[in-house]
Amino acid sequence: MAELIFNGFLPMEEKPEHFEEFRNITSELLSDLEGKLVFSYVSTYQQFDISENTTNKTYSEIRKILGDDSKYLI
Numbered sequence: 001m002a003e004l005i006f007n008g009f010l011p012m013e014e015k016p017e018h019f020e021e022f023r024n025i026t027s028e029l030l031s032d033l034e035g036k037l038v039f040s041y042v043s044t045y046q047q048f049d050i051s052e053n054t055t056n057k058t059y060s061e062i063r064k065i066l067g068d069d070s071k072y073l074i
Helices: 017-029 059-072
Strands: 003-007 036-042 047-053
Touching: 003 017, 003 047, 017 036, 017 059, 047 059
Parallel strands: 003 036
Antiparallel strands: 036 047
């Protein structure tokens, strides 16, 4: 099972709705991967960037797995 980490907000900051939506989607779609994925939220673009990837999947392969939901990635 992949370890998914989402950075971008302090515990007391309010998260945008799409932040939680993306977290739920990726937890479901990427749970079968082995390794670690760290997603960093870039507020300027209101999207995520993958800042660490120790899975056996490339950035392109992850985008393909996410399908239409890859719109959340830079």
